[in-house]
Amino acid sequence: MPEYKAPVRDMKFVMQELLDCEQHYQQLGYQDASIDMVDAIISEAAKFTEQVIAPLNQIGDEQGCTFNDGTVTTPDGFKDAYQQYVEGGWPTLSQSEEFGGQGLPHSLNTAIGEFSSAANHSFAMYPGLSHGALATIEAWGSDEQKQMFMPKLVEGNWTGTMCLTEPHCGTDLGMLRTKAELNDDGSYSITGTKIFISAGEHDMSDNIVHIVIARIPGSPEGSKGISLFIVPKLSVNDNGEAGENNGVSCGSIEHKMGINANATCVINFDGAKGYLIGEVNRGLNCMFTFMNAARLGVANEGAAAAEASFQGALAYAKDRLQMRSLSGIKNPDGPADPIIVHPDVRRMLLTQKSIAEGGRALVAYLAQLVDIGHAESDKAKKVAAENKLALLTPIAKAFLTEMAVECTSHGIQVFGGHGFIKEWGMEQLLRDTKISCIYEGTTGIQALDLLARKVLGTKGELLKDFAADVGAFCMENSQNPEMAEFIKPIMAYAQDWQKLTETIGAKAMQNPDEIGGASVDYLMYSGYMTLAYFWAKMAKVAQEKLKQSDADKDFYQAKIATARFYFQRMLPRAKGHDACIVNGVDSMMALDADHFEF
Template identity: 75%
Template sequence: MPEYNAPLRDTKFVMQELLNCNEHYQHLGYQDATPDMLDAILSEAAKFSENVIAPINATGDKEGCRWENGTVTTPTGFKEAYQQYVEGGWPTLTHRTEFGGQGLPYSLNSHVTEIVAAANNSFSIYPVLSHGASATIEAHGTQEQQAMFMPKLVEGTWTGTMCLTEPQCGTDLGLLRTKAELNEDGTYAITGTKIFISGGEQDLSENIIHIVIARIPGSPEGTRGISLFAVPKFNISASGDIEEKNSVSCGSIEHKMGIHANATCVMNFDGAKGYLIGTANKGLSCMFTFMNAARLNVANEGVASADASFQGALAYAKDRLQMRSLSGVKNPNGPADAIIVHPDVRRMLLTQKSIAEGGRAFVGYLSQLVDSTHAEKKPEIKAIAESKLSLLTPIAKAFLTELGFEATSHGVQVFGGHGFIQEWGMEQLMRDARISMLYEGTTGIQALDLLARKVLGTKGEIMKPFANEVAEFCQQNSTNSEMLAFITPMMKYADDWKKLTENIGNKANERADEIGAASVDYLMYSGYVVLAYFWAKMAKVSLEKIAAGTDDKFYQAKIKTAKFYFDRILPRANGHADCIHSGGISMMAHDEDEFLF
């Protein structure tokens, strides 16, 4: 397994220099989020990730979780590492102080989450889901429910899960069968089976709070009849103490392609006591609090996977000797040159680097928008932040996980045959990354959400706040000769993005399937344009630093990577545009019995 080093220099660049987090935090009233506090938290996150959870990543993959008679045991070292995670106060970072949290901004925790996920993806999933569960209860639970669940969830001694999927329904949640029958005391008896439940059973926490969707008898069919419930593993007394085991059990754990150290469970609810969260039949809208937070966290997993693989590939490429450079010997004292001198290896490394660093900027930007939705006092500014988040969240989730997986594939390729061997760890990174493209809605689902519901559903109105931001940036830098290499193509791609949207809308008026046929290409095109915007912004900051007299090679590298992205990655968008223009007729032409083999 490659040695992991937290990218603190780049993280601080994104937070402080690109996104001006210090001013952002002060404006929103996060007075404790000072530069010194930020440095201290990031440094400690790096130490914990590098020294505690990265060393158990490979062993966790090999051992996996073990299920026996309904009990799940996590791999060697995970329980102790999670205890250190809790003792270090990491679960409390962004929660409100009245629940025992530190009241720090979401965006700071988002960068910590990336570091943890890059060090050990399986480990990171346990606390991330707990954050989603607590956010859902905080947003939609009663005061009594918050008092019952929040303190321990915030502390981290209890963990949370998301229980949506059932054997007969994946994304189509309207097909769920789990039922919730009213008890005399006002609680509900939850009965049904949920599958693919990450962390549904484990030995890390004292209690597990399952956030479960179910249907109350007599409710409308489909998604209009879904309600949301908090169902604890162990029942809880009025004073908050753990009581007897609830009627919840783990029937089995899945044997998976990757993330072996995270327990993916089949959960059986047999009349388990549950508490209605929010209003009956409004459970899906409440659940979106959890799902939207989870989608941003999964986007972060894409960035983390790319960065971890890049670090491993870069170290190997500098050390591995093979052949001579076509442009002349670079290592005269050795039998061959390091493979980093070869153009194709450079192509793969710079692709990984541009994905990881561009994605970090993208997620950092989104996480600051979340800060604004939490703490902005002016309604009009908060509304703009919410609009941008709504547009960009499905892009980030799908695009960054698709590219994150691509980056891990490049990592394997840089190693050649060694990349396919377990002992080097690169194939584990690739296996672990694959799930992120499925979590919280597949790429196709995110693409339909983006194009059908959000863009076309609002007749393009949802695009305007972000499009205006991009246009303003381009206008402000249109006379800067050093920026023209970025601004000129940026303006063209942004204009084409608008035209593609109109093109799809016109075609959809004649054939509804045109939306589904174009959706993934549309999302990928959008992703490449959005990432170009952040690379252009990073280039501008770096040019300004150099103009001010710094000789830090970090900024030179930023500009060069930005140029690589615009030259070699952004043009991929044109291929997606061509597919969109070709329409969906050939895609839908086959009858079902014509899929021959």
């Protein structure tokens, strides 16, 4: 099993040197978030992750969760680890001080979230889902609801879930059947069944607060008639304590490809008492607070998985002896050379490294945009940040998770036959990671959101702000010969990005299916382009640091070398997606549905 080590040095590089988190936090009024505080929190989080959470990863996969007559038991050690997590104050980190939180920036919590997800994906999901529930209640709940639910959720003694999917209803939420009938006291009686509810039932917290979409009788059909409710597993008394069962039960848990230690549940609501959040029939608007937070969290899972697989593959590649280098013996005292000398192994390792570190930079940047949305007083700056977040979130979520599947597959491949064997832990990473491409909207759904809604739907307005940032960076460095190998490609790909957008828009005027045909390729092109921008920025920082001193010389040289690999071996993949887009949708739709036979 790979021994996970939190990438503390690289996380500090991204937060402090690339994104200047100290200035960012001070400008937003996070006075307690000094560099010393950030360093201390990241170091302690690394220690907790490595010593408490990571050792449970393989145990959790082997044992899984167990179901017995509605009761779910997590694997050995999970309950105790979660209790330590709560006692350490980790759930409170970025939550409002009004409800018992520490009031620190969201982006700091995101950094720690990568550590826990890389170390133990299943464990990280339990507290991770609570953050979305908290964000939804804080944004849309009444004062009474906030006082009723947030303190316990903030401290971590209660956890939260998101309940959307039903047996007949996945992405098309307008088809839901769960109903909410008004009670005399103003609450609602919730009846229906939800499936695929992550962390929907477990033994780690005193209560579970479900955020549930349902339809009030008489509401419009489709998505326009959806309302949102808080439905606790156990009723909550006037003192804010959990009481009797609230008509919520777990019907079963799923037996899955991966994330076996996280209970994926069928949850039945049998007249459960629920509390309306926001306005009647405006549930999806409220729910997107949860979903957008979750999408950023899933993007973080992608970067985390790439990092975890890279660490395992790198350690093995340095140790495993197989064949001799084509350019001459590198290990004369051994019977063969370590496989890290072989170019194809280097290709796989550098693919993992470039996605993990590039993804870390992208996610950290998006998390800072979330900080601005929460704490910025200047309305124009706040709107600009939210626009960039809206554009880049589907790119980050879908691109990083698709690339994470490739990276975890490379991890198995580096090990060869040993990678296919469970005891090494590499195949678990692939199994655990695939779900991230599906969570919170599949890659296809994210692609449609990006192209149809965010880009074409705004006539390119959302694309302009981020494109302007890319253009400004290129202009600032256009006369720097050391940056030419990065700036020239970015400028060319950025121009093509704009042309592709215009091409798709023109084609869609004649055939709307062109949007669906182009969307995933457009998203992947956007992902390669976006990561190239961040790799260029990281290369620039590394170059400047090397000019200042020899301190950490190897680290900065590795950063530049990885940027060069990304530009020469990863970014050109975007051209293939370009060609697919230009070729259009006709070949996809030519075959009649009845002719798909086997």
